[in-house]
Amino acid sequence: MTPHNKAATSSGERLNQYFSLLSSTASWKEILEELFLVSREDFIFDNLVIYQTDFETGSLDVLFAKSTGRGKSAEADASWGESLANKVIHENRMIFEEPGGEGLKDRLAYPYILGIPITPEVKLPGVLVFIRFGGPTFSDEDCRYAQWTANLTTSIVRKKLLDEFMSKIENIQSVTKLQADFISTISHELRSPLGFIKGYTTTLLRTDTNWDRETQKDFLEIIERETNNLTDLIEDLLDSSRLQSGQMKFDFHLVRIDSLIRDEVNRVHLTNPEQKIELDFESDIPAIEGDPRKLAQVFDNLLSNARKYASDALLIIKLFKEKKHLIIEFIDCGPGIPKIYQPRIFTRFFRVPEQSMKAHGTGLGLFICKQIVENHEGTISVSSSQTGTIFRISLPFTLAARKITAEESV
Ligand code: ATP
Ligand code: MG
Numbered sequence: 335m336t337p338h339n340k341a342a343t344s345s346g347e348r349l350n351q352y353f354s355l356l357s358s359t360a361s362w363k364e365i366l367e368e369l370f371l372v373s374r375e376d377f378i379f380d381n382l383v384i385y386q387t388d389f390e391t392g393s394l395d396v397l398f399a400k401s402t403g404r405g406k407s408a409e410a411d412a413s414w415g416e417s418l419a420n421k422v423i424h425e426n427r428m429i430f431e432e433p434g435g436e437g438l439k440d441r442l443a444y445p446y447i448l449g450i451p452i453t454p455e456v457k458l459p460g461v462l463v464f465i466r467f468g469g470p471t472f473s474d475e476d477c478r479y480a481q482w483t484a485n486l487t488t489s490i491v492r493k494k495l496l497d498e499f500m501s502k503i504e505n506i507q508s509v510t511k512l513q514a515d516f517i518s519t520i521s522h523e524l525r526s527p528l529g530f531i532k533g534y535t536t537t538l539l540r541t542d543t544n545w546d547r548e549t550q551k552d553f554l555e556i557i558e559r560e561t562n563n564l565t566d567l568i569e570d571l572l573d574s575s576r577l578q579s580g581q582m583k584f585d586f587h588l589v590r591i592d593s594l595i596r597d598e599v600n601r602v603h604l605t606n607p608e609q610k611i612e613l614d615f616e617s618d619i620p621a622i623e624g625d626p627r628k629l630a631q632v633f634d635n636l637l638s639n640a641r642k643y644a645s646d647a648l649l650i651i652k653l654f655k656e657k658k659h660l661i662i663e664f665i666d667c668g669p670g671i672p673k674i675y676q677p678r679i680f681t682r683f684f685r686v687p688e689q690s691m692k693a694h695g696t697g698l699g700l701f702i703c704k705q706i707v708e709n710h711e712g713t714i715s716v717s718s719s720q721t722g723t724i725f726r727i728s729l730p731f732t733l734a735a736r737k738i739t740a741e742e743s744v
Pocket of ligand 1: 570635639640643644666668669670671679684685686687689690694695696697698699700701723
C-alpha cells in the first residue's frame with residue numbers, strides 16, 4: 335500500500351483514494367487500516383471496532399479494532415462497544431449513545447459511541463462502532479460520514495468473507511478429489527486380488543475337471559499370495575490412518591540398521607532373486623534407537639518401489655555416518671520421478687500418473703515411510719532425474735524426545 339499523504343486533499347482526490355482502496359489487492363486488514371487512516375482526516379474518532387458474526391460459531395466477534403490514542407490499546411477498548419453492538423444487530427439501525435454529564439476531567443469515563451450496522455452477508459451481520467472519549471457529540475454530518483465509511487467497510491469485510499469462502503471451497507474440492515482418487519485406487523486394488531481368488535477358487539471347485547496335485551498346489555499358492563496382498567493392503571490402510579491421527583504405537587529398542595537392511599534384502603531375494611541390489615555400508619555402524627519393525631517397513635517399501643518402478647536397474651543401498659546421524663540412501667538408476675510430482679510424492683494416496691499403470695500400489699507406502707521416519711526424529715527426502723532416484727533417510731543416533739523401552743540390541 336502506498337503511504338498516506340497527510341496534506342490537505344480535495345474531495346475528488348479523496349473519492350479516488352476510496353475507490354482505489356476498494357480495488358486494492360492488499361489484504362483486507364491493510365485496506366481497513368488505510369481506510370480509517372484516510373477517513374480520520376474528515377471524521378474524528380478515538381477508537382473504532384468492527385464486530386462481525388462468526389461463520390462457524392454464530393457469535394459476534396471483534397474482527398478489527400483500532401485505537402488512535404488516549405492511552406488504551408485497541409483490544410482493551412473493544413469492550414466499550416460490545417453492548418451497543420448487540421443492540422445495533424438486534425434493531426438493525428444506527429444507534430448513538432452519549433454519556434450523562436461532561437467528561438472534562440476524565441475523558442475516558444465519558445464515551446460517545448456510534449454504532450452502524452454492516453451486512454457483508456445477510457446471515458452474517460456486523461457492526462462498526464466509533465468512540466469519542468469526552469466528546470464532542472456526533473453531529474448529523476458525522477453520522478452521514480460514518481454511514482459512508484460503514485458502507486465501504488461492508489465491501490471490504492465482504493471481500494474478506496469471499497476470500498475465506500473461496501479457500502474453504504478449494505480445500506473441500508481437494509479433499510473430495512483425494513477421496514474420489516482414493517475410492518478408485520482402493521476399488522482397483524481390492525478388485526484385482528479378489529478377482530484372482532474368486533477365479534482360482536471357482537476353477538478348483540469345478541466338478542467336471544480333475545486337477546492333478548501339482549496344478550492344485552499352483553492354484554492354491556496364487557490364492558495364498560493374493561490373500562496376503564489383500565492383508566497387506568488393509569494393514570497399510572490401517573497404518574496410514576493410525577499414523578495420520580498419531581495413534582500408532584512405537585516400540586523403541588537399540589537397533590542395528592545394517593543387519594536390519596541385510597535381513598530385508600535377503601527376504602526380497604527369496605521372492606525376487608532377479609532384483610539387482612548392491613550394499614555399500616561404512617564399517618563401524620553404531621546401533622541407533624528405533625522401532626525395528628517399523629523401520630523394516632520403511633526399507634521394505636523402498637525396496638518394493640525400486641522393484642516396481644526401476645525394475646531392471648541396479649539398486650545401491652548406502653549406509654554411513656554423518657555427525658550425529660545415520661544416513662541411508664536407496665539409489666536406483668530407473669526412469670526417475672518427474673520434477674513436478676516430486677513435492678507430492680510423500681502425500682497419502684499420491685501416485686505418479688504415468689507410472690500407476692506399471693505396477694500395483696495405493697500410494698500409501700511413502701506416506702507411511704515419512705511418518706515412521708519422522709516419529710524417529712529423522713527426515714526422508716527424494717532427489718530424482720531421468721537417470722535415477724535417490725531416497726535419503728537421516729536418523730539420529732539417539733532420540734531427544736523419547737526413551738527407549740528396552741536396552742536390548744536387535
Ligand atoms: P504402495 O507402496 O502403497 O503399495 P505405491 O508404491 O504406488 O503404493 P508409494 O510407495 O507411496 O506408493 O510411491 C508413490 C509413487 O512414487 C509411486 O506410485 C511411483 O509413482 C513413485 N515412485 C516411488 N518410488 C519410485 C522410484 N524408485 N522410481 C520412480 N518412481 C517412484
Ligand atoms: Mg510403494
